[in-house]
Amino acid sequence: MHRIELKSLLADRAVGTPSGRVVRALSERGALSATQIAHITGLAKSTVSMTLSELRKSGIVVEGPSLERGASVGRPATVLTLNPQAGTCVGVLIGLGQARVIVADVSHAIIADTVTELDPDFSPEQAAEETRRMIKQTYAEHSMPLCGLLGVGVAVAGPVNPIDGRMQRASVVPTWAGIDIRTVFGPVLQRPILVDNESNCAALAEMMWGAAIGYEDFVLFKIDMGVGGAIVSGGRVLTGIAGSAGEFGHMTVDPDGPLCRCGNRGCLELYASFKTPLQHASKRFDRPMTMDDVIVLAKEGDVGCRRLIEDTATAAGRGLGMIGTILNPGLIVIGGRMALAGDLLMTPLAASFEKHTLVKRSDVSGPARTELTIGKFTENDSCMGAVGLVLRHHGRLA
Amino acid sequence: MHRIELKSLLADRAVGTPSGRVVRALSERGALSATQIAHITGLAKSTVSMTLSELRKSGIVVEGPSLERGASVGRPATVLTLNPQAGTCVGVLIGLGQARVIVADVSHAIIADTVTELDPDFSPEQAAEETRRMIKQTYAEHSMPLCGLLGVGVAVAGPVNPIDGRMQRASVVPTWAGIDIRTVFGPVLQRPILVDNESNCAALAEMMWGAAIGYEDFVLFKIDMGVGGAIVSGGRVLTGIAGSAGEFGHMTVDPDGPLCRCGNRGCLELYASFKTPLQHASKRFDRPMTMDDVIVLAKEGDVGCRRLIEDTATAAGRGLGMIGTILNPGLIVIGGRMALAGDLLMTPLAASFEKHTLVKRSDVSGPARTELTIGKFTENDSCMGAVGLVLRHHGRLA
Secondary structure (H helix, E strand, O other), rough: HHHHHHHHOOOOEEOOOOHHHOOOOOOOOEEEEHHHHHHHHHHOOHHHHHHHHHHHOOEEEEEOOOOOOOOOOOOOOOOEOOOOHOOEEEEEEEEEEEEEEEEOOOOOEEEEEEEOOOOOOHHHHHHHHHHHHHHHHHHHHHHOOOHHEEEEEEEOOOOOOOOOOOEEEOOOOOOHHOEEEHHHHHHHHHHOOEEEHHHHHHHHHHHHHHOOOOOOOOOEEEEEEOOOEEEEOOOEEOOOOOOOOHHHHHHOOOOOEEEEEOEEEEEEEEHOOOHHHHHHHHHHHHOOOOOOHHHHHHHOOOOHHHHHHHHHHHHHHHHHHHHHHOOOOEEEEOHHHHHHHHHHHHHHHHHHHHHOOOOOOOOOOOOHHHHEEEEEOOOOOHHHHHHHHHHHHHHOOO | HHHHHHHHHHHHOOOOHHHHHHHHHHHOOOEEEHHHHHHHHHHHHHHHHHHHHHHOOOOEEEEOOOOOOOOOOOOOOOOOEEEEOOEEEEEEEEOOEEEEEEEOOOOOOOEEEEEEOOOOOOOOHHHHHHHHHHHHHHHHHOOEEEEEEEEEEEEEOOOOOOOOEEOOOOOOOOHHHEHHHHHHHHHOOOEEEEEEEEEHEEEEEEEHHHHOOOOEEEEEEEOOOOOEEEEEEOOOOOOOOOOOOOHHHEOOOOOOOOOOOOOOEEHHHHHHHHHHHHHHHHHHOOOOOOOOHHHHHHHHHHHHHHHHHHHHHHHHHHHHHHHHHHHOOOEEEOOOHHHHHHHHHHHHHHHHHHHHOOOOHOOOOOOHHOOEEOOOOEEEEHHHHHHHHHHHHHHOOO
């Protein structure tokens, strides 16, 4: 008797109010059909229908543009979004000598995307002021009320300590180490500020709108002038205890190798970023080359440029193989500007990954294989993810 | 107006029935005071009190032994457990030439712990039959009804594919590759079977009763005749898409190094397990040495044995440094029989970890530092974790 009662009690799942769950789903996912909402929230279709009717009556939810239905027949499903009037959010990327601002509303529509050059050694205070100016100007240009701004997400080029919110020593802008972005940006912008590392933001963008939609567990691996990334586990971007989770560029490949900017030796970034290959390319062509230049030449068939990309991919694949061995993710999204090289990067990268990782493709059936794919975002992933920070968290902060 | 309503809706949290949450907490944690239950479930003390009163009336919850209160005054807090009569569970470890069976009840009391030798090349069917015999005998010896057995957890020496439940090629018992333990053990034991890798089970044991109580995110790193481990994220032991998550022993240290049993070259296990050092020791002392022998001699001051332990620790620390860099866990629990060497292992291990990991102790304040600690379980961690599998999951399977 006890056993039966015990079992039924243990089988209970956590439930939330239907309205809260529907609104949360729409804020996180953007436009959804009633069927999708039922699937995501786990609510009954009738409950979703009733809840949506109430939410539409009160104006919180509105009808969005129709979903494409491909080759299927019948009238297209009605999709719903949060009312764009209900609020806007801003994503900011503070990069090397550059600030980018993206404005979006809670229906996930992008309203503006602006970039401004900054001094190479700008201070956090200057960045906050410049951000305020850019936001004000954008809202004025689009005749939007600033009072609708729910929060500002900030993506920064370095690990952010999740305990005290301060930037770490290993940042790309070392003079910002120890800075708490929230206390600098908060008083200037007068809004809740959400800060995370740029790669963590990029992972959020791929999860919300990009190559990792529907994945609760995946890895983002960025190959650019540095190597970075993020780990998503159970739908949550891991920060680690001090904010360094996902710092794949600093795995030790050779403990006796050259010194890295982080203070260790032989970090993966020294072999698998495109920094050194770009120096080779510039020397070979006797002019300053960009990553785009090398990729274009490689696609045109230049064997030297192809080899530089291939060697970078092979080195990256070794690090990625270790990530595959210990995290064994279902999906690895390759980001960073090197991803623009397409198959020239992906083919040797996949081969090197397969060589070094523990579980080989032939060991398991399709669904248990780790898939490698190019990210949807390359240029603006981090800034879009900063927007995502607000869409996912604003209600929890308020 | 919309904004305010939207915020309040977004702030809603998921809730479950109070009874379900209290029972779940007791099943997962064992003995708890009402205050602890309120803390864990997030329920109001009055709700907990009312719910406990109902659960006690129906006999599902009973009073347990008093909690130690240390130096505090006043009468000790009443602790509660699930009624031991409500059910029992069994954990099984299938190792190399050995099966271990631990029987516990839902109050988390251990009733029996038995080990049986098996042929080195025993089949899964033999293991299932032997397990059945051991369970039957133990229940008879303790006059317990077999009908109270809620489920059987099985810890196996290799990755388990979470999709199809089959053991992977990289298992310690290679002839078991492709076997689905549930379909072999299920018909024999006639109970729900829960299977996981032995290191994943060990992590569960450390989380439920050992060095990682209260940690939602930590890493278990085992140094024994092999190197293994587990990653716990958000209170969940990661399996990975094919079951290999946490296989730290197969990170590539040297892609041109010696061949590993997994088919790759230069895996961490070849440098950081105690297999090769033990061969050295046996040669040096001209007799077959065990890990215990070496540890005892090292503690007595034998410099050769000390060096063998130190070199193993240094190699392990390099791999652990990478784990620190990319996962940045708050806690790393060192398990495996090498942990019995205590400071002789931990001192060089911590130094090597600190040298190779990205975030140094001096970079961050105390709470953001990664702590290394010796596990509470060494010998029976995996089998205890197999018991834990049942305590945490039986209701969800039923």
